[in-house]
Amino acid sequence: MSIEVKNLSYIYMPGTPYEKEALKNINLTINYGDFIGLIGHTGSGKSTLAQHLNGLLKPTKGSIIIDGADLWLKKHPSRDICRKVGLVFQYPEHQLFAETVFEDVAFGPRNLSFPEHKIPDLVEHSLTQVGLNYHEYKDRSPFALSGGQKRRVAIAGVLAMQPDVLVLDEPTAGLDPAGRKEIIRLIKRFYQKGKTVVWISHNMDEIARLANRLIVMYRGTIFMDGIPQEVFSQEGELKKIGLDIPAAASLVRKLKEMGKPLPGKAITVEDAYLEIAKWMERKGK
């Protein structure tokens, strides 16, 4: 089971002076169980790619195949297939619109014609998943919540459609550190249930801790695709396209370059600590 992206190209505003090829012949397979970090400079095509994964944008060329079914075989993609891929936009709280948290979260499943008697359970389950107490929050206005809470309600609205894959476009942008941690915790829980996550982020430290696969985009193409340790070992290449490596990775690489006896492979603070600890312990003997 997977999402296959085949020869995908996308052109914004074709035939106008603003025509721009945002994606150029992308080939990619997302396997269930992946936790993908999707990184790249602003304008590299990350969000455009993300919006193809659940049929929001129609490829100019190429196809998107979800569990063997081609999304655009007919004029409109099938709702049942699109539902499998939940998309959380940048600043999703800007899309909250209903009078109560309940109505907002219920909007997605109702639109997908889930039976009405199942809706309350779905809403309750989704709110619980994002760490909000159903009875406490269901009747409140989403607009009277804090920034972090609004974002969690917006994510609950996507979870209520019971997706197998969650695509999140910079889900922690603009939140304070505590808010960021809450979002990370809830997405980790979603992933641990055997689901798939595609996480777009500019925060390399965050990505290094979470992802088990990194896809790097550059000018509408896939520049690198591999496990985070491999990708972040190419510091020079990444810097050329305006990206950086996690602080912990910079540190151990620098120490190694200076001739210190450590592997220089860590990409998280936790692993950097272990590398340095080993070096220090050896030195102590």
Add this chain to the structure above:
Amino acid sequence: MISVKNLSYSYKTAKAQTKALDNVNLEIKKGEWVAVIGPNGSGKSTLARHLNALCLPETGTVTVEGMDTRLPEMIWKIRQKVAFVFQNPDNQLIATTVEEDVAFGPENLGFSPKKIKERVFYALQAVGMEEYRESAPHLLSGGQKQRVAIAGALAMNPDYLVMDEATSMLDPQGRQEVLNTLKNLNENLGLTIIYITHFMEEVVFAHRVVVMESGKIKTMGTPREIFSQGDDLVKMGLDVPEITLLAGKLAKKGWLKKGDILTLDEMVESLCQLR
């Protein structure tokens, strides 16, 4: 100097009243770089908005170079001294070219055309955007847009620049561009910077850090002093930079003399000094 004395402020709706600032006292000297951190809802932005009379004190006073923000006749003078750059670059650029956008402030201040030209040129040069003066703002990158917004502020010749989470929507390169620009303005032109952020890595540049919680100033100090209280910050829902986090762990084991390390270079140096 900006002087905040016993400042309190509440947001009022028909039903409720929320205290956003609770007896805040703060002095910001000319030439300083002050970072303000704190969880969402701690009052950072409300405090910032008092510095140029976008909000007026409920009780207490705010004075800019001795001018009280509550006096209506002072408002425009104060706003010329204290400029603001907001979070979203797309919400604050208004003209069809970069040059016109930057000219908006000095035009409004009634400067002569010659002086406006001078101010615009100076401001664009100061942020390194002079090559783009005829570009359309919406075609610029996020970092470039924020630099234009800074130029728009500089064109009014302010002494103070308030940055309210102005890098939170930028990618790492854009953030770096903005930070480098600010560093240059602070060091070489003596511009005072009041910098609100959620990114702990950006606080490292400040001379002084103000930590806010529930409308009060919880603590104040140099970045080193503040981040050496890492556990307290985490309890408040804040964080420390990754490198400082690692340094703290190594210091606990006695592998580093001190855990108050802020930058990569410092860390490399301290580790290599050990024999």
